[in-house]
Amino acid sequence: MKFSFARLFAVLAKEFIQMRRDRITFGMMIGLPIAQLLLFGYIINSDARHLPTLIELNDSGPLVRSIISGMQISEYFDIQGTAAGVDSGEQALRDGSASFVVVFPRDFERDIVRGLKPTLLVTADASDPSAVGGAVGALNGIVSRAMAEIFSGPLARLAPSPPPFEVAVHKLYNPEGSTSTNIVPGLLAIILSMTLVMMTAVAIVKETERGTMEMLIATPVRPLEVMLGKIVPYVFVGYVQTVVFLLAGLTLFGVPFEGSWWAFFVGFNLFIVVNLALGFLISAAARSQMQAMQLSMFTILPSVLLSGFLFPFAAMPGWAQIIGSAVPATHFLRVVRTVMLKGGDIGDVAGEMWALVAILIVISVVAMLRYRQTLD
């Protein structure tokens, strides 16, 4: 018995009809990427601005006023008012009405002029370190700029001597440090692995669970025809999602696309195939749609947490990096960021591509071993 394209197309056509009728799933395919893109793109911003701040003023000279206005101009701090003492400042931090309390000590200016190095006490609500990190970093610059302004002209001799060197930070690839530029390309990896793994896994298990698989294998259809017929539609889904994603990413978020389209194309096709193989493996192991869903979630979590999507890969402990390296999303994420943001071409991402190929081979071998050709 030979492979029949007619039968393959019959399975394909059936799968598309079912996909069209299942409104919720269909909506998920298109709606999920858009919803995630908007959520992650607009809402998540690790460079938090406009943090509520209280000032405890024990001195009120021109330098203090200059520092305060510098803080306001920086946009990091939203000065809400003054705190009437240590207690009220602490209370505000505890109930969340302030993220910062800045205490200007008594005789702050006089001590500076005398060269006594007074302490400017900044109390921060560091329960969310990433929220306050940017603001704390900005504060040093604000203070020294304010001092330079005040101690100019005849007062210049009062200015603290500048440090003997200057650090020039040159932000490459994402000069504005915009979070969405980093998150949005990474999101493609998450969206594709989420929907494709789950849908492939569920689509195949569904046939077993509803008993239609028994009818199918009682006909002369070959297993390969069924498998291809069931998987290929989701390749199209992956394409549609990628197009939706690229359109939104490039227009709404102004994410650049600097590198080679060819490298991107090869990378995302490879990644789609890896995900389908993973979904196929899950469907071979799962007994019910519920199990397939749960197993899919199991693969999605590492994709989000260990791939470098949300947290920098280099900051993870060694063992987590090893696990993360086995996650396909890790490598695709690097491909997408390298190509879109850094202008990489296929040579720059070859290592990641080979890693994906290696993962694909392992998954396929395991899936083939697990796959039951008959009902045995």
Add this chain to the structure above:
Amino acid sequence: MTDAPVIDVRGLTKRFGDKTVVDHFDIAVPRGAIYGFLGPNGSGKTTTIRMICGLLTPDEGEGTCLGFDVRRDAARIKERVGYMTQKFSYYEDLSIRENLDFVARMYRLDRRRQRVDAALDDLGLADRQKQLAGSLSGGWKQRLALAACLLHEPDLLLLDEPTAGVDPKARRDFWDEIRRLSARGVTVLVSTHYMDEAIQCDFITYIAYGRKLIDGPSAEIPAMVGLVTYRVSGPDISKLEAELQKEDGVEQVARFGAVLHVSGTDRARLESVVERYRARGTHEWAEKKSELEEAFIYLMAGARDNFARDAA
């Protein structure tokens, strides 16, 4: 060719883990016969049917189905067999027409449109062809399933409890159709729980724990079971029924309307009980020929006992 059995398998065995589901099963089904496949749940009927049509590979045993080897030629067998699964196994989210069309494409049938149209007309569903299969009632689903597995005009029909959950009228119509097919030379192997279906069969084989216990033409089955049966009628039959069930030597009391059929395999012991009750003079006792009905009930009840013993 006409004389060779359509199904001829010997020593068919299937194990799942350490459990032997089918144990050295033999069967020879002649062409055009309706062969009834009886046995309790979990006795291995479905597994046997799946092995015959190539869905499962037997662990042991060999044989042919439609002249093809059940081990090597599963693909050829599938082309000539119509298999109707126990559970409705077509797509509930496809329309009636789409389901039939899909099946026709799986068999790569020519004149697909005409065949599907004809099947829809036969079913009487031509005007509802766009309705989703999932919205059909149990009886209609069963008719759709039968139509779908007849599309490729199979020589052998394997029906696995085809009328479970179907109302009696639909069941009668279904069996009329089966007999028409059989008359045309289609061989039918049907597994069932129902007595009214069992008595429609030309041959019956009874299986429990994967072992064949009885096999033969329907007419000979009562003799093979070896039941002696008395027919009892008279007043207050329910009370009598309860009393008789406790008697030693009475293995089965089956109620048919206002009469009881009292059966046992040991004639002497049964007759001693009958003599005692006859002496009371309250009821009329008459020996009758054991029919398939009594044999069927006896077989089904015996299997339950086996289960209990097995569990203990």
